[in-house]
Amino acid sequence: xxxxxxxxxxxxxxxxxxxxxxxxxxxxxxxxxxxxxxxxxxxxxxxxxxxxxxxxxxxxxxxxxxxxxxxxxxxxxxxxxxxxxxxxxxxxxxxxxxxxxxxxxxxxxxxxxxxxxxxxxxxxxxxxxxxxxxxxxxxxxxxxxxxxxxxxxxxxxxxxxxxxxxxxxxxxxxxxxxxxxxxxxxxxxxxxxxxxxxxxxxxxxxxxxxxxxxxxxxxxxxxxxxxxxxxxxxxxxxxxxxxxxxxxxxxxxxxxxxxxxxxxxxxxxxxxxxxxxxxxxxxxxxxxxxxxxxxxxxxxxxxxxxxxxxxxxxxxxxxxxxx
Numbered sequence: 001x002x003x004x005x006x007x008x009x010x011x012x013x014x015x016x017x018x019x020x021x022x023x024x025x026x027x028x029x030x031x032x033x034x035x036x037x038x039x040x041x042x043x044x045x046x047x048x049x050x051x052x053x054x055x056x057x058x059x060x061x062x063x064x065x066x067x068x069x070x071x072x073x074x075x076x077x078x079x080x081x082x083x084x085x086x087x088x089x090x091x092x093x094x095x096x097x098x099x100x101x102x103x104x105x106x107x108x109x110x111x112x113x114x115x116x117x118x119x120x121x122x123x124x125x126x127x128x129x130x131x132x133x134x135x136x137x138x139x140x141x142x143x144x145x146x147x148x149x150x151x152x153x154x155x156x157x158x159x160x161x162x163x164x165x166x167x168x169x170x171x172x173x174x175x176x177x178x179x180x181x182x183x184x185x186x187x188x189x190x191x192x193x194x195x196x197x198x199x200x201x202x203x204x205x206x207x208x209x210x211x212x213x214x215x216x217x218x219x220x221x222x223x224x225x226x227x228x229x230x231x232x233x234x235x236x237x238x239x240x241x242x243x244x245x246x247x248x249x250x251x252x253x254x255x256x257x258x259x260x261x262x263x264x265x266x267x268x269x270x271x272x273x274x275x276x277x278x279x280x281x282x283x284x285x286x287x288x289x290x291x292x293x294x295x296x297x298x299x300x301x302x303x304x305x306x307x308x309x310x311x312x313x314x315x316x317x318x319x320x321x322x323x
Contacts, residue, residue: 021303022313025059025281027258028180028205030141032059032114032281035314036271036298039262039285040065040118040144040184041090043295045104049288050111053296059281060114062208062260063104065146067120068129070096080217080226085236085264086286087215089229092120092149097133109139118184120146123153124172131176141180144260145173145204148186148211160186160211163198174203182260184208185246187239192246193253206258208283209246213239236286240264244277251278251319266294268301278319 023034038046038055040062046055055061073093080087094100097119108115117140121127127145134143147159147169159169166183174181183199185192187210196207212233217226225231243263251259261279265271266287274282287294306314 020312021306022315023299023302025315025318027142027182027260027280030114030180034059034299034302035275035279035281036295036302037062037116037260037281037283038288038295039283040146042285042288045100045108046111046113047104047107049292049295052292054111056112057299058113058295059299060116060141061108062116062118062144062283063100063108064094065092065118065120065144065149066094066097066100066130067092068097068126068133070094070099075228077226077228078232080232082215082217082234082236083238085234085238086289087217087227087232087234088212089227089232091229097130101133101137105137105139114141115139116142116144116182118144118146119173120149121169122150124168127169128172128176131173134179135176142182142205143173143177143179144182144184144208145170146184146211147199148184158186158188160184160195161189163194166195166198167202170199170202170204180205182206182208182258184211186211187242187246187263188214193249196250196254196257200254200257206260206280207250208260208262209250209279210239210243210263213242235264237264237266240270240273244273247274247279248277248321255319265298266290268298268305271298271302272305272317275314275317276319276321278321280315280318 025035038061074091119130150156159165183204212235215234216231247261258280261274262283271282
């Protein structure tokens with residue numbers, strides 16, 4: 001079933017709504033209390049961060065991408081710092097969907113935080129199997145289909161690098177699930193609008209923009225790559241202009257489609273910039289490694305920024321950049 005048959009879901013928007021400023025945002029049929037989300041891969045399922053603050057203060061948590069079977073990840077070293085960012089080649093390390101459903105999802109539901117389940121498959125069939133497993137599950141408000149991972153059916157290419165494979169992977173999920181589905185796209189393509197249109201045509205409610213950029217770093221003294229996998233994904237402030245561009249282009253082409261913007265967000269101004277470009281909500285990733293309180297700082301700082309400039313609703317700023 002595609003997103004067109006989804007019924008309206010409303011997540012409690014009473015929290016994080018200061019007097020005079022409305023932080024609530026809509027992600028298609030889902031309403032969130034605020035636009036600040038934890039990005040997939042940098043927040044696990046929230047238990048660690050919950051030691052610092054109540055994760056239900058966030059708009060939602062996008063959990064680390066899950067696969068059918070457990071994955072131990074790639075060899076170390078798997079992370080390397082770069083100017084204004086970092087490279088990672090984790091390899092989708094995760095406990096597998098069944099174990100996550102048994103151990104982590106109940107905790108998230110008890111914590112009261114809206115949960116977006118990120119899934120990743122090497123084949124179209126794997127995406128379909130993940131979707132069928134999630135169809136029996138109650139609690140998550142949406143699914144993020146991480147189609148920016150290698151596609152072994154096509155010689156290790158990435159689903160999101162082509163329109164046809166994007167459509168096949170997304171359709172395998174949307175044909176099964178009643179939940180909203182967001183396709184996570186790679187910026188490493190000639191025309192990201194065309195890829196987003198293919199995802200929408202396959203039933204995606206919206207898109208997540210952007211995944212990491214491929215990059216490489218070399219230890220010049222040892223003359224060896226700094227990552228065991230040689231190349232990895234570049235994240236952090238260095239890629240934020242790329243994310244802003246991608247969000248802006250997709251929003252201009254499809255202004256009604258919800259977009260989760262991500263890529264190098266650290267400050268309230270970064271959040272607002274992506275919203276002005278056209279994002280409905282903004283996910284924070286790498287900044288959490290530097291500051292575990294990063295997402296909460298944004299939730300608490302956004303109302304003051306808006307109020308100081310006479311804005312009463314963050315949603316009113318969506319796509320409001322002057323062209």
